[in-house]
Every structure is written in C-alpha cells, then in structure tokens.
Amino acid sequence: MPLFFLAYVAYVSIALPDNVGGITWPSVRLDLGQPVEALGLVVPFGVAGYVASSSATAFLLARTGVGGLLALSAALSGAALAAYGAARAFWVVLLAVFLGGLASGAIDTALNAYAVRHFGARRISWMHAGFCLGAAAGPGAATWLLADGRSWRWVYAGLAALQVALAVTFAVSAKRWIPPATPARTHRTRPRPGARALWPSLAAFTLQSGVEAGTAIWAYVHLTAGRGMPDGPAGLTVSAFWGAMFAGRIVVGHGTRRGGTRRFLSLGAWGMFVGALLLAVPGPGWLASAGVVLIGLAAAPMFPLLTLTTSERVGEAATERVIGLQMATSAAAGAVLPGAGAGALVGVFGVGVIGVFLVVLAGGMCLLRGRL
Incomplete structure (x- = not known):
C-alpha cells in the first residue's frame, strides 16, 4: 500500500471517533448514572491529551521515528476506545478520552509533519479531505448501530478494532516511513523559531480553527433559533458544510499547481x-445557510495549506516542532473559542451574536494573511 494512501486511511480513521461521543452520550450516561451536563467534562480531557501529545511530537519523532510513533499511537487509540466501550465507571471514560486525545494528537501531528516534507499541496489537501469523510461517517455509523438496537459498547468495540488494524498496518510499514530530518538527532539543543516568525502561525491556526469549529458547532442553533429555519433544512445545511469542505479540499488538491498556495489561502480567508x-x-x-456552506468551502484549503507552508514561515529546522505547536493551538482554539467564547456571548446577547463572532474571527484572519 502506498504511504500516501495509508495516510489517507489513517486520517479517515482518526476522525471517525471525533463526533461519535455526542451520538452515544445519551446511552452512555444512563448506563453510568451521569447527568446530561457531564458531557461537558469529557471534552476538556480529550483536548488536554491532544494538546499534550501534539506539543511533544517533535521530541517523540526524533526517538521513535514516524512509523514507530504512528503504530504506537494507533495501538493506544485502540486501547482507549476499548476501555471506553468497557467502562463501568465515569472516571474510566475520562481516562479513556484523555488517552485517546494523546493518540490522536500524535497521529495527527506526525502525519502532517511527514506530509509537509513528502506529499506536496495536492496530497496533503486530499489527506485532510479524508478527515471530512471520517467526521461524517462516524456519527452516521453510530446512529445506524444504535437504531438497529445495538449497545453503544458495540460502537466503541468496532472503532477499537479499526484502530488496532491501523496499528498493525503502521507497524508492518514502519521502516518505509522516511525519518524526519530534525536537528534533534545531531544537536544538543532543539531549534527555537523566533517569536516574529512563530506568532503569525499560531494566530492563524487560532482564528481559522475558531471560525471552522464555531460554524460547525453553532450553525444549527443559529439557523433554527436565530433565523426560524425548520430542523430538517438546518440539519441538511450542517451536512452541506462538511460536504463543501470535503469538495473544497479535493478541488484544492487539483488546483494548487496552477493557482498556488498563496492565492488559495487568500481566497479562503x-x-x-x-x-x-x-x-x-x-x-x-x-x-x-448559504453563508454556512460558503464558510465550509472557503475553510477547506486553510488548515492543510497553512500546515504545508510552515517551513516557509519558520524555517526547515523548526518545522516539526512548530507543526506540533500549531496542532495543539488549533485543538485548544477549536474547543475554547466556540465553547467558552461564543457560549458566553450567546448567554448575554442571544444566538444572533454568532454571526458577529465569526465575522470578527474571519476579519482577523484576513488582516493576518499578509504576515503569512
């Protein structure tokens, strides 16, 4: 199996569990005797694990290699999902989510670091399109299994089996992944990018993730409670958001050679x-609804191309380290800005403030693009 195809499959696989938690939670919380609002405690544990591992991925890559880290992380993901499915106490769920975040952060960062050096704009865009497929397929599969009368535990058992299979595939192909050319192998100190080069990258990932996650989380509420749209069309709009992002990444993969990454980043912002x-x-x-779909289409090139151009902003020596910081920043921003940020504004001003919130973040991205 070609490595770039394996990377696509891996990206679909790590996205599958991401949106399943909300589908299974009504059943999970009844079995474990938890209130509905306990779901709010689960998400931070996953984000904490993701941020911790993605920040340390450059350090781990220098010691385990790409293939070894991917295999170990996929195995950890399988174990975490199996523990979640077998949980009889809420603390086990929290531990499993944290371990799953550790695994996801390492896989995500390692694949992006490898793709930046070996795949190019077309393949890295298609790799990220695989995330959209996984993000859509996971909830659909979970809904079908639950509607068929299956226990939520079977959902996590199936996801765990997929991750174990992925771990085996990574282990078999471990020697084929070209080791990262990081100075950590030959120097005692790790390269430290200057603040003037680093902050635009982290700010860009903060703003982009805020717009993307904010739209995904709040679009349905904004359309129904804010614009009076029926549930059906509002739900289809959210699906169209992910569909537009998937299609946009496929198109970007075809068009970057002709249009160039800078043009696509400007159009996206x-x-x-x-x-x-x-x-x-x-x-x-x-x-x-048109605005939601347009955001999905415009956001499509942002994450993969911002990742691809990391070395242009911070230099080759610091690429792996900065990619890890960017992944961590993206995960934290995607959780905090739409949750604590937008949630607090909605509590004060109502759901109509969501559009203004997104305008401010997207406007900041437009102003920042010159520094990128």
Whole structure:
C-alpha cells in the first residue's frame, strides 16, 4: 500500500471517533448514572491529551521515528476506545478520552509533519479531505448501530478494532516511513523559531480553527433559533458544510499547481469573511445557510495549506516542532473559542451574536494573511 494512501486511511480513521461521543452520550450516561451536563467534562480531557501529545511530537519523532510513533499511537487509540466501550465507571471514560486525545494528537501531528516534507499541496489537501469523510461517517455509523438496537459498547468495540488494524498496518510499514530530518538527532539543543516568525502561525491556526469549529458547532442553533429555519433544512445545511469542505479540499488538491498556495489561502480567508457576513446580516434563513456552506468551502484549503507552508514561515529546522505547536493551538482554539467564547456571548446577547463572532474571527484572519 502506498504511504500516501495509508495516510489517507489513517486520517479517515482518526476522525471517525471525533463526533461519535455526542451520538452515544445519551446511552452512555444512563448506563453510568451521569447527568446530561457531564458531557461537558469529557471534552476538556480529550483536548488536554491532544494538546499534550501534539506539543511533544517533535521530541517523540526524533526517538521513535514516524512509523514507530504512528503504530504506537494507533495501538493506544485502540486501547482507549476499548476501555471506553468497557467502562463501568465515569472516571474510566475520562481516562479513556484523555488517552485517546494523546493518540490522536500524535497521529495527527506526525502525519502532517511527514506530509509537509513528502506529499506536496495536492496530497496533503486530499489527506485532510479524508478527515471530512471520517467526521461524517462516524456519527452516521453510530446512529445506524444504535437504531438497529445495538449497545453503544458495540460502537466503541468496532472503532477499537479499526484502530488496532491501523496499528498493525503502521507497524508492518514502519521502516518505509522516511525519518524526519530534525536537528534533534545531531544537536544538543532543539531549534527555537523566533517569536516574529512563530506568532503569525499560531494566530492563524487560532482564528481559522475558531471560525471552522464555531460554524460547525453553532450553525444549527443559529439557523433554527436565530433565523426560524425548520430542523430538517438546518440539519441538511450542517451536512452541506462538511460536504463543501470535503469538495473544497479535493478541488484544492487539483488546483494548487496552477493557482498556488498563496492565492488559495487568500481566497479562503476572504471567503470565510463573506460567509460570516451572510450569517451576521439580517435576512432569510436561506441566506444564512448559504453563508454556512460558503464558510465550509472557503475553510477547506486553510488548515492543510497553512500546515504545508510552515517551513516557509519558520524555517526547515523548526518545522516539526512548530507543526506540533500549531496542532495543539488549533485543538485548544477549536474547543475554547466556540465553547467558552461564543457560549458566553450567546448567554448575554442571544444566538444572533454568532454571526458577529465569526465575522470578527474571519476579519482577523484576513488582516493576518499578509504576515503569512
């Protein structure tokens, strides 16, 4: 199996569990005797694990190699999902989610670090398109199993089996992954990128993740409670958001050689801004729906191409380390900005503030693009 195809499969696999927790939680919390709001405690544990491992991935890559780290992380993910499915106490769920975050952060960062050096714009965009497939397929599969009368434990058993199979595949192909050319192998100190080169990268990932996650989380509420749209069309709009992002990444993969990464990044930033404006301005529900889909399409090239151009901003020597910091920043921003940030604003001003919130973040991205 070609390594780039294995990377695609891996990206689909790590995305599968991401949105399953919300589908299974009603059943999980009844079995474990937890209130509905306990789900709010689960998410931070996963984010903490992801941030911890992605920040340390450059250190781990220098000692285990790409293939070894991917195999170990996929095995850890399988064990974490199996523990979640077998949990009889809530603390086991929290531990499993933390371990799953550790595994996901390491796999995500290692694959991106490898892709930046060996895949190019087309393949890294397609790799990230695989995430959209996994993000859509996971909830669908979980819903089907639960509707068929299966226990939520079978959902996690199936996900664990997929991760174990992925770990075996990574282990078999471990020697084929070219080791990262990091100075950590030959120097006593790790390269430290200057603050002037580092902060635009981290700020870009903060703003981009805030817009993308904020739209994914709040679009349904904004359309139904804010614009009076029926549940069905609002739900289809959220699905179209992910579909537009998937299609956009496929198109970007084909078009980067002709259009160039800088042009796609500029189009993406301005597209997110226009889409956010459509959510913010008063108007019919279909106008806001168009804004949601436009944000999905415009956000498509942002994450993969910002990752791909990391070395241009911070230099080759610090690439792996900065990619890890970018992944950690993205995960933290994707959790904090839409949750604590947008949630607090909605509590004060109502759901209509969501569009304004996204306009501010997307506008910041447009202003920042010159520094990238």
